Amino acid sequence: MFVSPLFALEEKLGANFGEFAGWNMPMTFTNYQEEHMAVRNGITVFDLSHMGRLRVKGNPNELEELIAKELTKAMPSQMIGPTAFLNDKGGFVDDVMTYKVSDSEYLLVTNAINREKVIKWIRSNSSLAVEDLTFDLVMLAIQGKKVKDIFDVDQISHMIFKLNSKFLGKEVFLLSRSGWTGEDGVEIWAKPEIAGAILNELVQMGVKPAGLVTRDSIRQEMGYLLYGEDIDEETTPIEARYWVFSMNKNFIGKDAIVEQLKSGVKKIRFGFKMKKGLRIIPRNGNSVSSLGYKIGHVTSSTFSPFLNRAIGMGYISPSHFFLGYTLEVEVRGKTYEIKVDDFPFI
Amino acid sequence: MAEIKVGKYTVLSDLLYTETDEWVKLEGNVATVGITDYAQKKLRDIVGVELPEVGRTFSIGDSVGVVESVKAAVDIYAPLSGQVTEVNGLLTSSPELMNKDPYGQGWIFKLNCTDLNEKVKLMDAENYVKKIQKGE
Numbered sequence: 001m002f003v004s005p006l007f008a009l010e011e012k013l014g015a016n017f018g019e020f021a022g023w024n025m026p027m028t029f030t031n032y033q034e035e036h037m038a039v040r041n042g043i044t045v046f047d048l049s050h051m052g053r054l055r056v057k058g059n060p061n062e063l064e065e066l067i068a069k070e071l072t073k074a075m076p077s078q079m080i081g082p083t084a085f086l087n088d089k090g091g092f093v094d095d096v097m098t099y100k101v102s103d104s105e106y107l108l109v110t111n112a113i114n115r116e117k118v119i120k121w122i123r124s125n126s127s128l129a130v131e132d133l134t135f136d137l138v139m140l141a142i143q144g145k146k147v148k149d150i151f152d153v154d155q156i157s158h159m160i161f162k163l164n165s166k167f168l169g170k171e172v173f174l175l176s177r178s179g180w181t182g183e184d185g186v187e188i189w190a191k192p193e194i195a196g197a198i199l200n201e202l203v204q205m206g207v208k209p210a211g212l213v214t215r216d217s218i219r220q221e222m223g224y225l226l227y228g229e230d231i232d233e234e235t236t237p238i239e240a241r242y243w244v245f246s247m248n249k250n251f252i253g254k255d256a257i258v259e260q261l262k263s264g265v266k267k268i269r270f271g272f273k274m275k276k277g278l279r280i281i282p283r284n285g286n287s288v289s290s291l292g293y294k295i296g297h298v299t300s301s302t303f304s305p306f307l308n309r310a311i312g313m314g315y316i317s318p319s320h321f322f323l324g325y326t327l328e329v330e331v332r333g334k335t336y337e338i339k340v341d342d343f344p345f346i
Numbered sequence: 347m348a349e350i351k352v353g354k355y356t357v358l359s360d361l362l363y364t365e366t367d368e369w370v371k372l373e374g375n376v377a378t379v380g381i382t383d384y385a386q387k388k389l390r391d392i393v394g395v396e397l398p399e400v401g402r403t404f405s406i407g408d409s410v411g412v413v414e415s416v417k418a419a420v421d422i423y424a425p426l427s428g429q430v431t432e433v434n435g436l437l438t439s440s441p442e443l444m445n446k447d448p449y450g451q452g453w454i455f456k457l458n459c460t461d462l463n464e465k466v467k468l469m470d471a472e473n474y475v476k477k478i479q480k481g482e
Contacts, residue, residue: 016390031445032391032416213390213416279394279441281414302416303393332412332419 004049005138005192006199013199013209021112021228023050026211033305035210036217039181040306040346043144044210045202051139052115053189054108058128063106066125066252067098068237068245074100079159079178084244085121086253090236090260094118095227095244099161099176107174109139111227125252137173138195142202143185150205153177153184168201170194180215182222182344217302220311223271223343229284230269230299230313236260239315240269267296267315271345272327272338274310279303280336281310282329288316288338289328295320298329304345311345312338350471352478356383358449362425362465363474369449370425370468372459377426380453381413381444384478389415392444395422397433398455404428406464410455413444426464428457 002023004010011017015026026047028035038044056063064071069083078100085093094114099107110118115134122130147153156162161176167188174189190198203209216226225231225242236253237244238260245257272288274280281301288296301312320327325340348359357363362370367385371378386392394414404410404424411422433455437443444452469477 016387018390027390031442033442217416279414281393281416281419283419 002050004047006047006049006196009196009199010047010209013203015209015211018212020212021050023112025050026209027213028211029209032211032213032217035208035214036305038208038210039144039183039214039218041145043142043146043150043207044214045199045207046141046143046210046212046215047199048139048141048187049134050112051134052108052110052112052118053133053137053139054110054115054119055131055133056106056108056122056128057104057131058126060103062126062128064249064251066122067096068251068253069098070246070249071098071100071106072103076100076102077160077162079161079176082242082244084237084242085118086237086245086251086257087233088253088256089234090238090253090256091233092227092231092235092237092240093121093233095225095231095242097178099174101163107133113228133189136191137189138192139187139189140195140199141179141181141185141187142207143179143181143183145183147183147185150202150207151186153186156186168198170198172198180224181218182346216300217304220300220302220313221304221306221344221346223313223345225269225313226300235315236265239265239267242269265318268318268321269299269313270296270316270321271313271341271343272311272329273307273341273345274312274329274336274338276309278310278336280331282312282331282336282338287330288314289330289335290320290325292328295327306346311341313343350475352384352475353482355387355478356449357471357475357478359471361449362468362470363477364423364425364468365477366421366423368423368425372462372465375428375459375462376431377428377457377459378453379422379425379455379457380448381422382474383448384481385420386445386448386452389413389417389420390445391416392441395437395441395444395454397435397437398430400430400433402430403460404430404457406467414441422454424457425468426457426459427461428459430455431458432456
């Protein structure tokens with residue numbers, strides 16, 4: 001199993017580790033409720049070293065053909081995304097973030113579980129050169145309502161990145177104004193020793209280290225999708241209501257998407273909330289019904305400490321997708337009411 | 347009660363334990379039951395619990411309730427046969443007590459045991475330590 005280069009430091013900081021996508025990563029440092037609220041009300045730092053980080057070089061038209069959003073119109077230093085590699089059926093090979101370094105050079109962040117698959121996908125569908133930077137650099141996300149208290153985030157615009165920049169006076173490979181929490185923040189890629197020093201300094205400044213359990217509850221409040229749970233090779237952006245493509249260009253999977261836009265879909269992603277105070281979490285695969293008739297299933301769910309209720313998402317028949325409508329979810333043989341809602345939940 | 351450390355897990359010397367990671371404190375016929383430090387750490391953040399009804403009787407090994415964590419939901423089993431005499435109502439609003447203080451404030455229910463001979467089916471602390479070591 002892979003481990004973050006910051007493993008020893010994180011162990012000293014009290015991390016509880018667990019397996020995620022073949023990596024042994026911090027799941028929590030204290031508990032997810034505290035860490036979750038620290039994102040919403042304070043500042044946190046996440047180690048995201050498990051995410052795939054790739055450098056892609058070559059003919060820009062080739063990457064344009066592979067990726068669903070328009071890249072060539074963007075300016076260098078601009079992030080484009082989320083976008084996706086799709087298969088011929090329009091299903092997700094992966095959803096990715098792209099960083100345009102120049103017309104012929106891009107950086108990509110992939111889901112940890114798909115890093116090798118994306119490398120193979122690019123190599124088998126193009127002559128682009130792919131370099132895997134994942135094991136050379138650590139990725140940290142500094143996120144939270146009060147991030148401005150410790151770093152002047154306004155020196156960099158949203159979805160813009162800088163290479164060979166400085167964070168807290170230390171040389172980092174990449175600094176971007178981005179995140180996956182719904183709060184303000186920056187993400188950095190840095191050599192392990194520098195990332196370790198930054199993590200240490202952040203903790204001394206009062207920034208709360210947070211783990212992947214918190215990341216999961218935070219992203220669900222925003223309605224962000226997780227590959228492997230909410231999207232996969234059998235799910236298209238139309239079904240997922242995930243606008244990762246552009247209709248102004250050609251890309252692998254576009255024909256299938258156009259077809260779905262013409263003829264409609266059989267399933268659609270929906271959000272739901274359970275009743276307040278009901279401390280039951282539906283699980284991936286639990287069935288969703290209307291008047292006792294099965295119309296879909298749950299893909300992700302958690303208990304939101306911010307909303308003090310269980311929330312989640314899944315797929316249902318589009319004919320039942322009414323905001324505010326009450327459906328039923330079956331959890332361990334019992335049926336509970338859920339209300340159809342939309343994202344973000346907060 | 348002496349604490350035994352097994353890596354990051356704590357086992358208490360004077361309790362009895364089940365294969366399904368409940369701890370049992372026996373005082374006469376009354377068994378106080380909770381989940382072990384090992385179990386709560388494996389489950390991580392506990393967000394809910396379904397408590398058994400007071401007055402219900404269970405046989406050894408019956409499912410009496412559910413502990414719901416962000417990671418998974420697991421059944422709680424009756425470590426011995428008997429009737430539930432009390433449940434820890436605090437857990438309804440503060441289920442995280444099972445994380446914070448699994449052997450204390452995180453207790454789940456009390457059982458009036460009907461057959462103390464069943465005690466032989468439980469593990470002492472020494473054997474529970476071995477079980478944890480085997481599982482790690």
